Amino acid sequence: MRIAIEAQRIFRPYKHGMDFVALEAIRELQKRDDGNEYYIIVAPGKDRCLENSKNLSIIELKCPTYFLWEQIGLPRIVKQLKVDLLHCTSNTAPIQCPVPLVLTLHDIIYLEPRQHRSPSLYQEMGWYYRRWIVPRILKKAKKIITVSHFECNRIQQALNIPSECITAVYNGYSTHFHQQEVDVNIVHKYIPETDFLFFLGNTDPKKNTARTLKAYSIYLQQSTIKRPLLIADLKEEYVDSLLQQENITNIKPYLYHPGYINNSDLATLYNAAFVFLYPSLRESFGIPMLEAMACGTPIITGNTSAMPEVAGPGALTINPYKPKEIADAILRLETNSTMYQQQQNYGLERVNFFSWKQTANELADVYKNILL
Incomplete structure (x- = not known):
């Protein structure tokens, strides 16, 4: 089979969730000796994180805007390549596709009610674009892939998708x-301490940053150790605005917010962290939970959406709308060494259920079944 895979943004230096999902799955497909030819269609970028091989060809496509890239350039080059199938990996796809289409729909958060506008014009435009295009694409896709059974059921119910048209394929972790x-030199690039709490947030309201900071302020009031908090992917001015909003500016000396953290450094930071905080309001999967657990770091995560499914029945889950529950969970781990060790062991066992190799194998099965 000749398979085209859209992975537009995997060459950009500052990758985020969907970029890594596409990249890691493609790397595993590249390792397979299945007779398929893979054509990876990307936008030019500085991070050449994937190389051509016997079964994989990288096709760079330049276009001035995302819309033109996806709706004009992508279907045109797919037609030129004479492939059997196109897999679009990041929620959207061309409305007019010249070959059978597989779509990975990570979530439908942008079709659900929201509390706030997006923090930037680019994100706001993306929100409207997805709302407009996703319902139109779903009618034409031969198969819809999503990343958890929670999300699979959510998409089926919200968009009236027949069960045979959609399937769940779990993500893996690197x-x-x-x-x-722990390499202290790497840790000290981001925080002067080597024992800290770690929170991976961004400006998306679903990441629950304001309540996490409120929870941390409660933790500081009750803890005798008072571990500092490392916050990834947030700028100081945004953190400051939330501290003022919550009237907790007194906790600022305990906070470190270096901005974007290189993926290559994350493993060291997970290993150094006392606990990883992931109390999101809504996730379709939650790869950072697996990354932290694989490093032997206990996690505290939300009891909503797909997080309990991925973290499993033994994970420490909390109501993410209640800061005191988050704080109490941190304090329990801090004061109960037996519980802390149990959570470490549980996480190391849980991650064995997930791998990118398994993800790639299931994707290859989807391709094969469509073209039988």
């Missing part, structure tokens, strides 16, 4: 996330 000696 094997460079594992228990290892």
